[in-house]
Amino acid sequence: MRPNPTHQVTDVTFVRDLVAREGFATIVSTTTAGPVASHYPIVLEDSGDGLVVLTHLGRPDERIHEIDAAAAAGREVLVIVQGPHGYVSPSWYSPGSSRAPTWNFTVAHLWGVPQVLTPEENLDSLVALVAHFEQHVDEPMWLDRDWATPVARGTVGLQIPVTRLDVKAKLSQDKDPTSVQNVIDHLRAPGPYSDPALAADMERARDEGTPAP
Incomplete structure (x- = not known):
């Protein structure tokens, strides 16, 4: 993602809360056929060495992602978790503020080398996920x-120890208080750009000083 210290989040608790709330991710792999992406529910656990993503792929996605080769070669996959996001019109800002439209969002990029679970471990993971x-x-x-x-045999369980992460919360932190409140009010109002969840994230970012979900 584009580097921007204003929107960078380093609090691991934020990542835990975001994953717990959203629960759905895009898994991206680099393969011999090029990049591929799939979408699956995930949970995030703590190990003695850090965060671990637990998920699964439905067959034959494990072959499409070349998971066995990635695990053997120590090749990372990317797990993307997207939080609330939405369009922000410059007409919502206070007079004299920026005239540029933008998009507010929260997203976490988690990288790690996949590890294939045994059938029993996969079943444990599916039970925990449900x-x-x-x-x-x-x-x-x-x-x-x-x-x-028997249903679990149609899936391949994965655990992905997180080796690095990049988290952004772009929630109008660079705008004046009046503009921030105006954006929140417009996101809460009925209409084509109504997004109460995004408004709630903005309020927490403003009131708590951190963009915790």
Whole structure:
């Protein structure tokens, strides 16, 4: 991503919260056929050595991504987690401010070498993944291991220890307080650019001094 210290985030808690809230990622690999991308739910765990992405690929995506070759060669994959984002009109700024339109967003880029899980580890990961999302359901349906075992054979489980990350939260931090409030108000209002989630992120960035999700 384009370097910009104003929008750079280094707080690991921010990354944990972003992944926990969004739960869906784009996985990008460099292969002999060129770059490929797929989209899957993820969870982020802590190990003794740092953050670890847990996810899976549906077959035959593991072949398309050449995961075995990447693991053997120590080749990184990129995991992209996108938070709320939306258009910001310069008409929302206070008089005399910038006339340039922009796009506010939150995103995390996580790199790491994939490690292929054993079938049992993959099943554990799928059970944990379902439990993570079902916890907010009124009548949760936990993943039954006996039922899930044959289904899990259609997936390849991955853990990706995060070796480096790049996180940006562009939430009008460089604008004056009146402009920031105007943008928040417009994002909360009904209309084609309504985005309450993005407005909430902007409010937290302003009120807490950090752009925590």
